[in-house]
Amino acid sequence: MHPAFSIILFTTLSGLGYGLAVVLGLGFLDPSLLSTKLAYLASLALIGIGLLSSLLHLGNPQRAWRALSQWRSSWLSREGVMAIATFVPLTLNATLVIFTDRYDAILGLIGVLGALVTVYCTSMIYASLRTVGSWHTRLTPLCFILISLAGGLLLAGAFAGGNALMVELLALAVILLALIAKMVWRNRATTLVPVSTPESATGLGFIGKVRLFERPHALDNYLTREMGFRVARKHAAKLWVVAFFFGAILPILTLLIAMAAGSGPTAQLVLVAGVVAHFLGVFVERWLFFAEAKHAVMNYY
Amino acid sequence: MTSLPQNRTAKRLGLVIDLDVCVGCHACVISCKEWNTGGYGNALSDQDPYGGDVSGTFLNRIHSFEVVPEGGQIIGEAGDARVVHFPKSCLHCEDAPCVTVCPTGASYKRAEDGIVLVDEDKCIGCGLCAWACAYGAREMDLAAGVMKKCTLCVDRIYNETLKQEDRVPSCVRTCPVNARHFGDLGDPNSDVSIMVAERGGFDLMPEQETRPTNKYLPPRPRTCLSDSAPIIPLAENTEGARGFFAWLDKTLDRI
Ligand code: SF4
Ligand code: SF4
Ligand code: SF4
Numbered sequence: 001m002h003p004a005f006s007i008i009l010f011t012t013l014s015g016l017g018y019g020l021a022v023v024l025g026l027g028f029l030d031p032s033l034l035s036t037k038l039a040y041l042a043s044l045a046l047i048g049i050g051l052l053s054s055l056l057h058l059g060n061p062q063r064a065w066r067a068l069s070q071w072r073s074s075w076l077s078r079e080g081v082m083a084i085a086t087f088v089p090l091t092l093n094a095t096l097v098i099f100t101d102r103y104d105a106i107l108g109l110i111g112v113l114g115a116l117v118t119v120y121c122t123s124m125i126y127a128s129l130r131t132v133g134s135w136h137t138r139l140t141p142l143c144f145i146l147i148s149l150a151g152g153l154l155l156a157g158a159f160a161g162g163n164a165l166m167v168e169l170l171a172l173a174v175i176l177l178a179l180i181a182k183m184v185w186r187n188r189a190t191t192l193v194p195v196s197t198p199e200s201a202t203g204l205g206f207i208g209k210v211r212l213f214e215r216p217h218a219l220d221n222y223l224t225r226e227m228g229f230r231v232a233r234k235h236a237a238k239l240w241v242v243a244f245f246f247g248a249i250l251p252i253l254t255l256l257i258a259m260a261a262g263s264g265p266t267a268q269l270v271l272v273a274g275v276v277a278h279f280l281g282v283f284v285e286r287w288l289f290f291a292e293a294k295h296a297v298m299n300y301y
Numbered sequence: 302m303t304s305l306p307q308n309r310t311a312k313r314l315g316l317v318i319d320l321d322v323c324v325g326c327h328a329c330v331i332s333c334k335e336w337n338t339g340g341y342g343n344a345l346s347d348q349d350p351y352g353g354d355v356s357g358t359f360l361n362r363i364h365s366f367e368v369v370p371e372g373g374q375i376i377g378e379a380g381d382a383r384v385v386h387f388p389k390s391c392l393h394c395e396d397a398p399c400v401t402v403c404p405t406g407a408s409y410k411r412a413e414d415g416i417v418l419v420d421e422d423k424c425i426g427c428g429l430c431a432w433a434c435a436y437g438a439r440e441m442d443l444a445a446g447v448m449k450k451c452t453l454c455v456d457r458i459y460n461e462t463l464k465q466e467d468r469v470p471s472c473v474r475t476c477p478v479n480a481r482h483f484g485d486l487g488d489p490n491s492d493v494s495i496m497v498a499e500r501g502g503f504d505l506m507p508e509q510e511t512r513p514t515n516k517y518l519p520p521r522p523r524t525c526l527s528d529s530a531p532i533i534p535l536a537e538n539t540e541g542a543r544g545f546f547a548w549l550d551k552t553l554d555r556i
Pocket of ligand 2: 406419428
């Protein structure tokens, strides 16, 4: 599948933002601190920028509001509805914390639920597509949610600057879990036997082996550009190493260093570096999520 | 509504495509584009039409496949390796995943005849329906930013201003070898249903569980080249030559 920049940016940014919202909603950070208030703003900003960037790839973004209407059947619609609905408790929470230093557990938990459900809806847009075998598994939502939580915990740890050992320990655990889930996901994706073949796509398997003789047209079309994007195997392998190293290994190292350094600017700086690495790693992971995905329609090309 | 219709009638309008007779002339591709660029919804745009990187929106395309039986890598050696021309447009699936993923309600399946359509005024051009379709039957029009797909020529088949013989899809009307047939596949007594039953019409990618309405008729078996070889008299064999040719044969042998 074609890795559209705006969609990758959207899932990466909003995933991080919702992950942070979950940590904040659970009340892990002290609401009276300036850093916590900034964290609330950051989470809203990440989610907001992510959502806006998701509009960029639409052919007619001015009609985007229509996408809220089909929540009964469409995961994309559900995602839109949940994203907007979740903004209410998240904004209320942020307002309470920023202006009154107060954390409200009920409101916080509603926000947590909303954030998790929104990330789940995003992942189900992909996981529900039978046409893309590597996405069509429950492991896809699991990875999206774990990666989002891992990023959120790491970012929260960076905001707290080493003053939240609990958050750092959780970050360590969830990054490891996310890493394992993603490795299982990728192992499944690379060993997957495709359900559809050129033989089933043409129904000509009863004669013999089917291979394309002539395309319908000399050059590319929407379908080959959109579904046919393939990343070279040798590059994909390297990029996975980059994704794992930046997304998991470096953040784990920075967490360990920060815990050893205790609280203070050193810890904070190291953790910020960890967040940046994690963001880059997840960005590459998302890029590959699309670029490596094989669509059933390519059996015709 | 992008939920599939609950109160579907038995009517299932669609196409039956005969892979035995299609000659891959692309006439239906052109007639489809011609009719639909001036008909239902936005025009079917082309990008860089006179440049080096031509591309455009089509609702119907012809692929050509080479089918090689086991051991038939060398043409004529075993089995009948053959080229099959393969027209492909929307199959108007009964369980159309392209419809249920649509967030806006732009994509829908008609309860009364099963035709799958896009209401282009509602489409935001997110492209998700094209991802959901395994058959590549949906293409985003890059000029209009909305999704285009085969309408089963809904603006012809019910169009009472057209002559009766023209009230069929443009591609069906155009095909010079009658490889495309239009009819009600929900009615077991319709011409198309009988044709499907007699010829063993099949679904494309049944494993995608979309239950396509359109059916494909398999290529008929052909005589192998190797089987027909003995029928062709061998030029080496001069036995049975008579008259002038017998004399010529003998004379030439002596030289
Ligand atoms: S062929 Fe594709 S576009 Fe047409 S109804 Fe089936 S899934 Fe939808
Ligand atoms: S591209 Fe248009 S028709 Fe297709 S899913 Fe998006 S809004 Fe619906
Ligand atoms: S039925 Fe009409 S829209 Fe569909 S492929 Fe044929 S000509 Fe094109």
